[in-house]
Amino acid sequence: MRVSFTKALQAPSIILLFLWMIVPLSMTLYFSFMRYNLLYPERSGYSGSLNYDFFLTDPALFDAVINTLTLVGSIIFISVVLGMGIALLLQEAFRGRGVVRLMLISPFFIMPTVNALIWKNMFMNPVYGLFAFISGVFGWPVVDWLADLPLLSIIIMLSWQWTPFALLIFMTSLQSMDKEQVEAAEIEGAGFWPKFRYLTLPHLYRAIAVVVMIQAIFHLSIFAEIFVTTGGGPGYDSTNTTFLIFTQALLQFDVGVASAGGVFAIVIANIIAIFLIKTVAQGMAK
């Protein structure tokens, strides 16, 4: 009696999440096979695989997929390497470490839109931006970051935001490292690299897994940073899959094609999700 009552407590979360998943998902699937454009409501009906043909043969799709993977991969790489390096440096005790830590962590709490606008206007603007000014001082050629290196610009913005996240996780993880083991290794004369390779890195394994998984979830659907800076351009140079579908759906009002794109995005996300969950989450559920 009691057990069945407590079991029933699980129901709300399961039912709600199931609805949150299945209702929009099945609608997306349904729309993806329909002719459905908000601008031409009179054209409707079953369209077969037309939407998929249209979306999958879009020449921009290949670029968008490559851009998405480049973004996810490079941001995770930069933030993990930098975050770990800084976390190791911060193990040294010194005056003002608390303030240094707060300063280093702050970017993580900045809104994605604000993050993008700070960099776009005050740093990367080719006329008034600080980067342009610094280039000028050293006599380097001025770079119009968002036009010339749009993808790199977005990687810089997101790495600035997410390195602090990785740092936060690594810092806490390092606190629980077995100090005696480290001291023993030092007495044995182990230098920095052996200590890092055989003690620190294995200890950080779980933290790295967490950082990679959470970041992958968020970076697969980067949107705000692109929306307020490059708008996916120039051309499709900084369009990721999320943004490509967004332009289909909201700018061309084509629900059918956008839904086909949505199904495509879900398939990609699931391939990565299965891989991540297999390797990361399974171990953490134990």
Added chain:
Amino acid sequence: MNIGYKNMRRLKHQSIVLACYILAIIFFFPIFWMILTSLKTELQAISVPPLFFFEPTFENFSIVQERSDYLKYATNSIITSFGATIFALIIAVPSAYSMAFFPGRFTKDILLWMLSTKMLPAVGVMMPVYLLADSAGLLDTKTVLIIIFAMMNLPIIMWLLFSYFKEIPVEILEASRMDGSTTWDELRHIVLPLSWGGVASAALLSIVLCWNEAFWAINLTAGDAGTLTALIASYSSPEGLFWAKLSAASTMACAPIVIFGWFCQKQLVQGLTFGAVK
């Protein structure tokens, strides 16, 4: 010889400290620059070379408030982030309790499935959600944001609570059951007090994620229910040339959550790692 070794250590220590300070300055500089720009006039804001010393003005802040009603957007942000977090917690606490102490054969699979719903790209379900919200008359309302934010964060909250509840020894619960306590008593007087830190960190993380959520906030709201992320996005268009005002708006949009984050960084770390990294 000994002195040389000591000097080496000292040099190493000092260079590490120096590196830490330099890194901190580099990482914090964009935020510092944003705050500094918000205190400039528009002309000073775009001056070349950039100005470090000037007579600060607080005019921009009052202009932002007047022009776009900052307080309305801030209120929306607070209501939606806290509302969604409370909503998600009300659903998640009993569920996680039940899964942690009365696990079934599929509990672990259910938890993994819940996490996998986080991987569903928002853009993949944008049109249906938009149309559903439209037909329910919920477009541009705080209600729709609260529901969506709660569903988005529910899996993470479930995971956190589950892992924190798991750490409570079952013996304590069994003892209280012998004394005849009900499920509600057990939850309220034993489970929640013992895992208070975990519940708080789950709530904090959820609030930060809601506050900074941009995709749904931009696409589902207009003037009425817009949150601060939507306000900032609206400043990115033609008006975006007014850097000083934009900086003032940005500073006002971020300050609450950054300060909030500073106070809570410890709990947040536990939250972010699903309690796995201690």
